[in-house]
Structure formats: C-alpha cells, structure tokens
Amino acid sequence: MTLKDIQKQFIDFIYSNKEFSSAKKDIISPSFEDSMMIYRRHVWFSLINTLETHYESVLNLLGDKLFLKVAKEYVSKHPSNTPDLELYGFKFPEFLRKNKSISRYSSDLATIDISYVKASIAEDFEINTFQEFQNIKQDDYEKIIFHVNPTNIICNLRYDVIHYFEHIKSTQKDKTTPQIGAHENIIITNRNSDNNIQHQNISSLELEFLNQCNKGEKFINIFEKLYKIDQDINLQKILSKLIENQLIIKFTIN
Amino acid sequence: MIKEIAIPKKAGIGLRSKHHQEILETTPDIAWLEVHTENFFAKGGSTLNFLEKITNTYPISFHGVSLSLGSADGLNKEHLVHLKKLIDRFNPGLVSEHLSWTSYNGTYTHDLLPLPYNKEALNLLSNNIEQAQEFLGRQILIENPSTYLAFKSSSMSEDDFINSLAEKSGCAVLLDVNNIYVSGNNNGFDPLRYKIDKKHIKEIHLAGHTFITTSKGGKMIVDTHDDFVCSDVWKLYENTIKYTGAVPTLIEWDDKLPTLQTLLEESQKAQNIINIYDKQHDTQRHTETVY
Numbered sequence: 431m432t433l434k435d436i437q438k439q440f441i442d443f444i445y446s447n448k449e450f451s452s453a454k455k456d457i458i459s460p461s462f463e464d465s466m467m468i469y470r471r472h473v474w475f476s477l478i479n480t481l482e483t484h485y486e487s488v489l490n491l492l493g494d495k496l497f498l499k500v501a502k503e504y505v506s507k508h509p510s511n512t513p514d515l516e517l518y519g520f521k522f523p524e525f526l527r528k529n530k531s532i533s534r535y536s537s538d539l540a541t542i543d544i545s546y547v548k549a550s551i552a553e554d555f556e557i558n559t560f561q562e563f564q565n566i567k568q569d570d571y572e573k574i575i576f577h578v579n580p581t582n583i584i585c586n587l588r589y590d591v592i593h594y595f596e597h598i599k600s601t602q603k604d605k606t607t608p609q610i611g612a613h614e615n616i617i618i619t620n621r622n623s624d625n626n627i628q629h630q631n632i633s634s635l636e637l638e639f640l641n642q643c644n645k646g647e648k649f650i651n652i653f654e655k656l657y658k659i660d661q662d663i664n665l666q667k668i669l670s671k672l673i674e675n676q677l678i679i680k681f682t683i684n
Numbered sequence: 685m686i687k688e689i690a691i692p693k694k695a696g697i698g699l700r701s702k703h704h705q706e707i708l709e710t711t712p713d714i715a716w717l718e719v720h721t722e723n724f725f726a727k728g729g730s731t732l733n734f735l736e737k738i739t740n741t742y743p744i745s746f747h748g749v750s751l752s753l754g755s756a757d758g759l760n761k762e763h764l765v766h767l768k769k770l771i772d773r774f775n776p777g778l779v780s781e782h783l784s785w786t787s788y789n790g791t792y793t794h795d796l797l798p799l800p801y802n803k804e805a806l807n808l809l810s811n812n813i814e815q816a817q818e819f820l821g822r823q824i825l826i827e828n829p830s831t832y833l834a835f836k837s838s839s840m841s842e843d844d845f846i847n848s849l850a851e852k853s854g855c856a857v858l859l860d861v862n863n864i865y866v867s868g869n870n871n872g873f874d875p876l877r878y879k880i881d882k883k884h885i886k887e888i889h890l891a892g893h894t895f896i897t898t899s900k901g902g903k904m905i906v907d908t909h910d911d912f913v914c915s916d917v918w919k920l921y922e923n924t925i926k927y928t929g930a931v932p933t934l935i936e937w938d939d940k941l942p943t944l945q946t947l948l949e950e951s952q953k954a955q956n957i958i959n960i961y962d963k964q965h966d967t968q969r970h971t972e973t974v975y
Contacts, residue, residue, distance in 0.1 A: 431837060432756070432804070433754075433756040433799070433800075433804055433805060433808060434756040434757070434788075436800070436835075437755070437756050437785060437788040437797075438788060438789070440788075440793075440797055441788050441789070441791050441793065444793055445791070455836075456800070456835050456836050456837050457833050457834070457835060457836070458833060458834040458835065458836055458871070459832065459833040459834070459870075459871075460870075460898065460900070460902050460904070461898040461899060461900050461902060461904070462833070463899060464832075464896075464898040464899055464900075464904060465832040465833040465870075465904070466833075468832045468896075468904070468906055469793075469795055469797060469832065472795040473793045473794060473795045476794045476795065477794065509791045509792075510791065510792040510793070510794060511790055511791060511792065512792060513722065513750035513751075513752070513760060513763045513786070513787065513792055514722055514725050514750070514766075515722065515750075515794050516722075516723075516725070516726070518794075550726070550729050550730070550731075551726035551727060551728070551729055551731075552726075552727055552728055552729065553727040553728040554727070554728035554729070554732075555728075581728075621728075621729060625729060625730040625733060
C-alpha cells in the first residue's frame with residue numbers, strides 16, 4: 431500500500447463516504463469508525479463554517495436547519511479545490527440558483543454576500559479624486575484613460591434583495607424585515623480607499639462606461655459610444671458618481 | 685520590507701481576529717504573536733493592512749496549515765509562491781508547518797491528515813521540506829501532529845521519525861506538547877518517553893483538548909484548541925522546558941475564544957515555568973539556514 435493509495439482512499443472517504451477498503455487493513459485504532467469520523471467531521475465542519483461565514487444573509491433567510499441541509503449538499507458536490515479556505519464556496523450562488531426546492535431569492539442574496547467577500551480580499555490600489563479630474567484641461571480630455579477599481583464586483587440580480595441584505599448586515603435592526611421585490615437591477619460592490627466595502631445600484635449606461643474603461647478606451651471614444659445609446663446622456667453626472675464612489679479610481683493622460 | 689524581529693524565548697499567544705482591534709488599540713505587553721499564514725493570503729484589503737501594523741509593534745511568527753508537506757503528489761507551487769510573497773513582505777521571526785498532508789490530486793481537506801512513519805514517508809517529506817526551504821530561502825519548523833490512528837506500515841515511532849526528518853532535511857521542530865499528550869492517549873504511547881533532540885526544538889505549542897466517548901464506550905481526545913491547557917499537559921511542558929531550557933512557547937487557542945486577558949494569563953503560566961528553568965535571557969535569532 432503506497433502513500434498515494436492511502437491518501438486517495440482518505441479523500442474518497444472524507445468527501446464521498448466511500449468505504450475505506452484496502453487502506454483500512456493498514457490502520458491501527460481502538461475504534462476505526464470513530465477515528466475516521468473525527469477527521470471527516472473536522473473537514474466538513476471547516477467547509478460548512480466557511481459557507482455560514484461567507485453567506486450570512488442567506489443563512490438568515492433559510493434558517494439554520496435548511497441552510498445546513500443545503501450546505502451539506504453543496505460540500506458533497508463541491509470538494510474544496512483550493513488551499514485557501516477563504517476562497518471556498520464561490521460557486522454557492524450558482525448552486526442555489528439551480529436548487530428549485532429553496533427560496534428563489536437566496537441565489538441573489540448569495541451573490542451579494544460573496545461579492546462582499548471578493549471585494550474585501552482583492553488587490554490594493556491608489557486613487558485620484560474627482561477634484562483632480564476637474565483640474566484636467568479640456569484639451570487633454572480626449573487623451574484620458576480611466577482605470578476601474580480592481581475590487582469592483584458586478585452583480586446582475588433578478589430580485590431586489592439589497593434592503594434585506596442591508597437589514598441583516600445592520601447592527602441596529604428595525605422591527606420589521608424589509609420585503610424582497612421582484613425587479614431586475616445591477617449592484618456593484620467594491621472596496622474603497624478606507625477599506626470599507628460598499629455597494630450601489632448602477633444603470634446599464636454606467637455599467638457600459640465601466641466596461642469601456644476596462645477595454646482601455648479613451649474618454650472621447652467612450653463618450654461617443656454612450657451618446658449613440660442615449661443622446662440625453664449627462665456625462666458629468668455619470669463621471670461624478672463613478673469617481674466619487676471609487677468605481678473608477680485613477681485616470682491617466684496618454 | 686519589514687525588518688525581521690527575532691522571536692524571544694518567552695511565552696506568546698496566537699493572534700485571532702476577535703482580539704485584533706483590542707491589541708491594536710491597547711498594545712498590551714505580549715512577547716510575541718503567531719498568525720495563521722493562510723488567513724493573510726488575500727491580495728489586498730484590511731487584513732494585510734492590519735498585519736502591517738501588528739508586525740511594526742510585535743515579533744511575529746507564521747504558522748501555516750495548508751502547505752501539505754506530506755502530499756504524495758508533491759508541493760503546490762502556487763501556494764509556495766503566495767507564502768514566499770507574504771514572508772518576503774513581513775519577514776516573520778519563524779515560519780512553521782505540519783507533519784501531515786491536507787490535499788491529494790487537487791482536492792483539499794483543510795485538516796491535518798496522518799502519515800505512516802516509514803522510509804517512503806520520510807523520503808517524501810524530506811524532499812518536500814528541502815524544496816520548500818530552498819524556495820522560501822529559510823529554514824522552516826515542522827510541528828508534530830495530533831493523531832487519531834496509527835499505521836501498521838510504520839517502521840519507527842513518531843519521535844524517531846521527526847528526529848530523522850530534522851537531520852535529513854535541515855528543518856527545525858515545533859514541539860506541540862498538547863499533541864504529544866493527545867496522540868499518546870489515542871495511540872497508546874507514553875508521552876513522557878517522547879523525545880525530540882533539543883537541538884531541533886525552536887518553538888513549543890500548548891493548547892486545550894476535549895475528551896469524547898467512542899461508539900465502543902472508550903475515550904479519545906480531540907485536539908480542539910478551545911480550552912485551557914490541562915494540568916497533565918502543564919506537567920509535560922515543565923519536563924520539556926527542564927530538558928530544553930527556554931524556548932519560545934505559544935498558547936494556541938482557536939475556538940470558543942476567551943478574553944484577551946485570559947489568554948495573557950494563560951501565557952503567563954508558561955512564562956513562569958520558563959523563568960524557573962531559563963539560564964539565559966538573551967534572545968537568539970532563529971534565522972539559521974542550512975545553506
């Protein structure tokens with residue numbers, strides 16, 4: 431029996447509860463089943479605990495019992511493939527979306543929950559302020575390239591869950607739980623320069639602005655593209671929002 | 685890059701998020717702190733900011749749980765790169781990992797799984813440790829595990845295995861006294877007869893554990909790290925310090941965390957024992973490499 435054989439059978443037992451066949455003969459224990467269950471419980475506990483931590487508002491929506499049931503199902507189908515426990519469970523929103531037996535809002539709530547986690551661990555950045563942008567000469571406008579916040583996480587939601595999410599996160603809870611509405615919206619979550627995680631609704635036009643920035647398009651080209659979509663576009667208003675909320679963090683003049 | 689501060693031969697505590705703010709605000713008198721390395725693998729954000737502030741105030745050691753040095757399919761290069769980046773940035777006084785494996789074939793368990801103590805495992809671990817040390821540019825410490833079973837294919841005792849591993853790979857040893865007690869109870873060996881050559885021991889861990897009743901009505905101990913160090917483990921620790929002299933000692937408490945004050949009081953018990961047996965009060969750099 432090689433180390434590879436032992437380790438493969440251990441993993442199969444831990445995740446799939448497969449019988450510990452040939453490797454069992456090599457094991458000495460006063461109680462084989464108890465020994466193996468200690469290891470199995472440690473692993474499952476860590477992963478379920480991580481899901482509970484990452485998805486606080488979903489846990490609140492579903493309740494402890496139902497969340498545990500769903501979390502166990504998730505773990506059985508998604509063994510961890512990362513050494514960093516913080517990165518476990520990022521496919522949970524998608525998993526919830528496919529699960530017809532639970533609340534249809536849970537997937538959208540999970541999307542917001544994990545967007546906060548992703549924003550909190552994303553890379554650091556430096557910023558330019560809106561004041562600095564306003565100091566740019568008009569002649570240089572066509573040369574500006576905007577750089578988006580690397581911690582921006584875009585959430586396309588089917589339901590308006592954000593007030594429920596805020597209610598769960600708030601330390602001062604109102605007496606009544608907010609209702610969840612059924613309308614599509616786009617929320618963008620990011621981390622600002624004070625290391626606070628924040629979110630805001632953005633319009634499809636604002637999202638398109640950010641998409642064009644990501645492609646490295648110059649300001650003038652972005653304006654032309656957006657003007658074709660909406661001739662009443664208020665670019666000043668859009669830019670002010672994107673820069674002041676640090677959805678755009680830097681600009682360079684090329 | 686932060687300048688490396690040597691870990692003093694005194695008692696320290698494990699740094700957990702519950703106490704982060706209090707430690708930053710009150711800067712209590714703590715000899716040194718240990719962090720779980722993987723908790724700081726984020727690319728950016730407040731956790732790294734916090735670690736920067738802490739390392740400017742206290743000597744820090746890094747204690748990893750996911751490098752999986754005993755993996756039969758080799759080291760995870762990406763994990764090593766992450767670890768090196770963190771070590772290069774924060775320059776901890778000590779870097780440690782475990783005598784265990786946590787992953788195989790890309791599937792991770794986030795637990796410290798057992799190994800048989802035989803030639804195959806010795807060669808595998810020794811190679812993996814040498815590779816890791818070369819890549820990281822420093823010696824690492826390997827911690828003895830808490831185990832809930834043993835292997836018939838083991839050809840030597842755990843302490844003999846660890847001594848051989850240290851000699852072969854050039855690693856040092858993090859001696860977890862509670863783990864000796866837990867493993868001894870679960871696998872039927874006498875903790876008092878567990879002997880690691882003192883020249884290898886660069887750090888000691890102390891922690892609490894929990895007794896459970898097995899399905900057959902027997903008792904096992906689980907290494908829960910959620911309670912005070914028990915009197916039997918204190919006695920074992922005292923024997924150890926009598927043998928080694930002063931060694932940096934950590935109170936490791938990970939779950940059902942008490943107040944910071946309670947942790948500090950627990951570390952003071954360890955410090956009292958160190959003071960009795962310590963012959964020297966110099967801090968000694970733990971930066972020896974084997975190259």
